[in-house]
Amino acid sequence: MNINRYTKIFIKNIMLGLGNEHLSLTNHKHVLCAVKKAYGAMSPRTLGRGRLPGASIHRTALTAVLSTLANDFVDYFSNPAPKTQTDFDDWHKTVCDKFLTNYNALLSSSGYTRTAKYGKAQKIVNIAFKYLYLFCDIVPGNPGHFTFCHFAIDNYTLKWYNGLPGYPKCSARNWSDMTYGEYIDIQKNIRAYISKNIPDKTTFEAEFEIWSDLYYGE
Numbered sequence: 162m163n164i165n166r167y168t169k170i171f172i173k174n175i176m177l178g179l180g181n182e183h184l185s186l187t188n189h190k191h192v193l194c195a196v197k198k199a200y201g202a203m204s205p206r207t208l209g210r211g212r213l214p215g216a217s218i219h220r221t222a223l224t225a226v227l228s229t230l231a232n233d234f235v236d237y238f239s240n241p242a243p244k245t246q247t248d249f250d251d252w253h254k255t256v257c258d259k260f261l262t263n264y265n266a267l268l269s270s271s272g273y274t275r276t277a278k279y280g281k282a283q284k285i286v287n288i289a290f291k292y293l294y295l296f297c298d299i300v301p302g303n304p305g306h307f308t309f310c311h312f313a314i315d316n317y318t319l320k321w322y323n324g325l326p327g328y329p330k331c332s333a334r335n336w337s338d339m340t341y342g343e344y345i346d347i348q349k350n351i352r353a354y355i356s357k358n359i360p361d362k363t364t365f366e367a368e369f370e371i372w373s374d375l376y377y378g379e
Contacts, residue, residue: 177292184296186238186306193231195292196285200227202315203285207337208268208275216272226263233259234289242305249309250348254341257282280314280339287313291369310365312351314339317375318368322347325354 177184177194184191209216233256243249257279265276290310312318314336323330328350333339339347348364355367362370 183298185298186293186296187235187298189228189231189235191296192234192238192289192293193228195296196227196231196234196289197224198292199285199288202288203281204337205281208273208277208281212274213272218267218271218273222267222271226260226267229263230256230260230285230289234293238293238306243309246309246352250345253283253286253311254345257286257341260285278338279341279344280333280335280337283311283314283339283344284336287311290365294365307365308363310363311348312355312364312368313372314344314347315372318372319347321371321375322351325350328354 177191177198179191179194182191186192237252237256243252261277261279261282264282268276287310290307291313294307314322316336319331319336322328329346331339331343331347333343352364355362355364359367
């Protein structure tokens with residue numbers, strides 16, 4: 162996938178607020194910025210419905226949860242890239258489950274009556290990968306750790322998936338309500354579709370273009 166230098170500058174200077182720093186996938190500060198940005202895409206505001214009076218998430222406590230997730234990413238990029246799709250899928254589920262455990266404990270202790278589901282976890286992890294893909298220490302043409310990354314599911318891509326002929330629709334009401342079973346079935350079906358219809362792209366690369374076309378209506 163071609164990421165031009167202006168896109169990288171935009172991500173660094175505007176979206177992540179890191180100025181002219183040389184971004185690294187193994188620098189916790191840099192990775193945490195990407196995770197925090199992905200947290201916003203997770204739509205955490207929807208978890209506030211029905212919360213107890215005075216419920217509030219302390220910023221320091223939230224940063225600790227996001228910092229743990231950033232550590233998981235740093236560890237991932239510090240070790241050899243996964244060799245198979247199954248290896249990556251296992252890592253992805255472990256990290257999503259860990260995030261949900263930590264985040265839901267934070268919600269409960271902060272007076273929230275709702276809990277985040279797997280759909281939320283996949284969103285923050287998958288969107289973080291999209292930001293991290295634009296970092297400076299990726300070898301052009303050899304993304305390595307991104308080869309088996311998942312197709313991020315949101316309102317646009319879930320609607321697109323549900324419209325694919327010959328594939329079962331997602332039974333969840335929306336992306337944030339997806340269980341792990343629903344989510345991984347969607348991933349497998351999307352991989353099959355992309356392998357057949359967009360064979361020159363990985364699932365991860367195809368999602369960038371599919372989402373952009375859906376969002377901008379091209």
